[in-house]
Amino acid sequence: NAGVTQTPKFQVLKTGQSMTLQCAQDMNHEYMSWYRQDPGMGLRLIHYSVGAGITDQGEVPNGYNVSRSTTEDFPLRLLSAAPSQTSVYFCASTLRAERNTEAFFGQGTRLTVV
Amino acid sequence: KNQVEQSPQSLIILEGKNCTLQCNYTVSPFSNLRWYKQDTGRGPVSLTIMTFSENTKSNGRYTATLDADTKQSSLHITASQLSDSASYICVVSYFYSGTYKYIFGTGTRLKVLA
Numbered sequence: 761n762a763g764v765t766q767t768p769k770f771q772v773l774k775t776g777q778s779m780t781l782q783c784a785q786d787m788n789h790e791y792m793s794w795y796r797q798d799p800g801m802g803l804r805l806i807h808y809s810v811g812a813g814i815t816d817q818g819e820v821p822n823g824y825n826v827s828r829s830t831t832e833d834f835p836l837r838l839l840s841a842a843p844s845q846t847s848v849y850f851c852a853s854t855l856r857a858e859r860n861t862e863a864f865f866g867q868g869t870r871l872t873v874v
Numbered sequence: 875k876n877q878v879e880q881s882p883q884s885l886i887i888l889e890g891k892n893c894t895l896q897c898n899y900t901v902s903p904f905s906n907l908r909w910y911k912q913d914t915g916r917g918p919v920s921l922t923i924m925t926f927s928e929n930t931k932s933n934g935r936y937t938a939t940l941d942a943d944t945k946q947s948s949l950h951i952t953a954s955q956l957s958d959s960a961s962y963i964c965v966v967s968y969f970y971s972g973t974y975k976y977i978f979g980t981g982t983r984l985k986v987l988a
Contacts, residue, residue: 764917795978802878802963802978803918810973850917857973860906860925865917 762786766851766866773841773873781836781869783851789864791857792834793818794826796847797868803850809834810857841873876901878966878979886985891954895982897947897964905967905974909938909949912961912981921949921962954986 767782785792793808795818805818809828823845825837834853838845851866878899887893899907906925910918922931922938924947931938935952951958964979 800980802980804978805976808973816973852917860923862920862923863908865919867917868915 764851764853764864764866766849766869768869769867771869771871773838773871775841775843775873777841779838779841781838781849781851781871783834783836783866784832785834785853785864786832787853787855787864788831789853789855790831791854791861792828793852794824794834794836795850795852796820797850798847806836806849838871841871843873845871846873847871876966876968876975876977878964878977880962880964880979880982882982883980884983884985886987887954889954889956889986889988893951893954893984895949895951895962895964895984897949897966897979899945899947899964899966899977901945901966901968901977903968904942904945905969907938907940907947908965908967909936909947910963910965912963914960918963951984954984956986956988959984959986 764785790811794806795803797803804820807826809815849869852863854861854863881896908923909921912918924940937950940947961981961983963981967974967976
């Protein structure tokens, strides 16, 4: 049981490049989400999914796409990287989108866009 | 506006000492309040989850309190250890538009010195 696994751990992109951040969980959780963490700010929700085939936008979705073709995987795609997307990205999962379920976070992906 | 504010921003204490971290929120309608510990370079790990009716919840040397009337929470760390050095994040959730939303505080960075 690996929990939530994110890859890569570090990435440097040039402005305009695209890439996919991978997130996988092996706990059969329905709810998965992507956050970004910037200095001096709390984690902010980018996109989330309440189950396979269902995704929705969070607080800061612009410039990112997601899909949820399986329960286990929830990749985050940067369409055309910009320096403003330099951040640490965290994927999280919970069993269900219910009130008191515990959230499990991945180790994070540190992305730098130059 | 839904907000979560934490204080102090950073804190340095000696090993073995106790400390208390504060969290004030203006989130409505309140669902629950969570405390997370985030080690440097790692994802947040859940410490406690408290609902409206819970005043105190403990997890080992960590004790969280909640005053729903004043919208304040605190995290008390007893007999601190070097491994307690981390950021502590307060998260308040609310129910909106069919799903639960989460507001993250910016965290308190704790440094425990030998």
